[in-house]
Amino acid sequence: MTEPHLVGGAEAAADDSDDGDAAADPRGWALPRDVSVSDLGSLADPISEHNGQAIAVAPLIDHPGWLAKLYRPDQHPEDAHRLDLLISAPDALPAADRAALYAGTCWPAARIHDSGNPAVGCVIPIAPEEYRSELRRGTFSERRFVEIDWLAKSDESIRRIGLPRPGFEDRLAACRQLTELARILESLGLVYSDWSFSNAFWSPARRSVYLIDVDGCQPRKMPDIHQPNWADPLTPQGTDADTYTDRYRIGLLVAKCLTGRRDAHAFHTVAKSSWQNQPAVSEVLLDMLLATDRERRPSAAQLNQALNSGPYLRPAPRPTRTALPALPPTIVPHPLDPDPVKPVKPEPKPTTVPPNTSQGGWMLALLFALVLALIIVLNH
Structure with missing residues (x-):
């Protein structure tokens, strides 16, 4: 190579x-x-x-x-x-690469x-107007550029904002163009580093992408600006981004856009997928994302070739890989339990108060005094 x-x-x-x-x-x-x-x-x-x-x-x-x-x-x-x-x-x-670069960036x-x-x-x-669409959020809609972020979401999420559901072929077309642009930049010895959701637009109608902020490209290496969820595990913090950093990030972007999954879910979906007519894609992506030697990562050209149904000509020996990243804990909503039967409290039994003997004696004494007083009055 x-x-x-x-x-x-x-x-x-x-x-x-x-x-x-x-x-x-x-x-x-x-x-x-x-x-x-x-x-x-x-x-x-x-x-x-x-x-x-x-x-x-x-x-x-x-x-x-x-x-x-x-x-x-x-x-x-x-x-x-x-x-x-x-x-x-x-x-x-x-000429063909020059036309692709001008059309896609x-x-x-x-x-x-x-x-x-x-x-x-x-x-x-x-950026061409074809990359704008009417995006709907509830009752509100706005015409704006469609960031490629949406391809890293489920078809149903995309449908809810008013865009047509992308089939696998739509996702594949976008990823082919992304990797074609990455291949051209790599052939020029340029480092882009900024492969992420916000730096490319997507046209569902034309099944194409448009890369922005390319004026920041630098030859061979450039400062690696931290991007949450895009950090290359083999590019230590504080060191420069280079061609091998770019290979990791374009692989990660393609994995997310191709699967409609994010985070570790994208890695796992790639690992268990065998895409028809693109048999080499999973292998190339896994070597890009999991190779323990960053310099053994496949090039953007190799990924582009695999996405176009070409072979993966992996150099021997095969790159060793790290394990797939752990999936985040999934919180499974449990069905609501029926309301528990509340125990019925028994009615309190009336308490029988034993007669107070001292109180009864006092009452008899009073009654006797009244009768005695009545007798005396009558005798007078």
């Missing part, structure tokens, strides 16, 4: 350009690949603010279909060079500079 290499081809492409000018972008970007803030014209109100490395993402009024992504002022000094490499990287790809088209700051931000395309 050949090692991926970006930077030779991309750097050469960047050096061959004339002061940032390049052939017309096939997506319709008309300005050079290195533009000043004033070149962009007016910006509309931001559609996003203070999200990750960006302080704002705003539409370009004079260039419909494009956004200015403006970075925080504390970016690394090398960011200008890194952005130039990213912008030029597709030039080194075969918001790949940057230009670096934005200003006096004293060579990397104010970058120009990226607006």
Whole structure:
């Protein structure tokens, strides 16, 4: 298996350009690949603010279909060079891969500079409208981008928000495209690291996906930002993310989207599944997720090949695996017991109070005194 290499081809492409000018972008970007803030014209109100490395993402009024992504002022000094490499990287790809990258990602088209700051931000395309759907929550509905998070849920959960239930083929199509994009990035020697639910959109109608935030890609390695539920057990905290981290995370994302399960349930579902026409998928995923040697993890290209009904050409010897993670405790609701029969309290028996002998004597004495007094009165 050949090692991926970006930077030779991309750097050469960047050096061959004339002061940032390049052939017309096939997506319709008309300005050079290195533009000043004033070149962009007016910006509309931001559609996003203070999200990750960006302080704002705003539409370009004079260039419909494009956004200015403006970075925080504390970016690394090398960011200008890194952005130039990213912008030029597709030039080194075969035509089919270049078309797939442009169609499936918001790949940057230009670096934005200003006096004293060579990397104010970058120009990226607006995600296609086909990735928006009317999402229903009870009686309320809203048209918004559909995050790929929904593919990691059950068909019934997806149906409840107003989207069509995805069959296995729909899930498979989305995962094929995800891994195709991962394969292309890996072939360029780029680390994305951010494979997670919120960084890709899904179109149920077109059975396709669209990857965002790709302008953060870095060659070979990058800081590994902690993401809950996406931590690579073989990338120690405080070390950089690299190609092998990416392999774990794209494997985890595919496992969750393909099975509609989350957490350890996704691992267990993969382990017991034998998908028709994709016999190698389970083996590739389990080696990606459970290999004890991170460098023995299969590549994104191998996973993409398996998802396309190809063979898994595993290098010998077979990678050793850790055990499947423990499933979280399942709380099974018990049927409600019938109301217990309450014991009937017996009516209290009346208590018989024995006569008070002292009280009876006093009454007789009083009666005798009254009779005596009556007799005396009558005698007088």
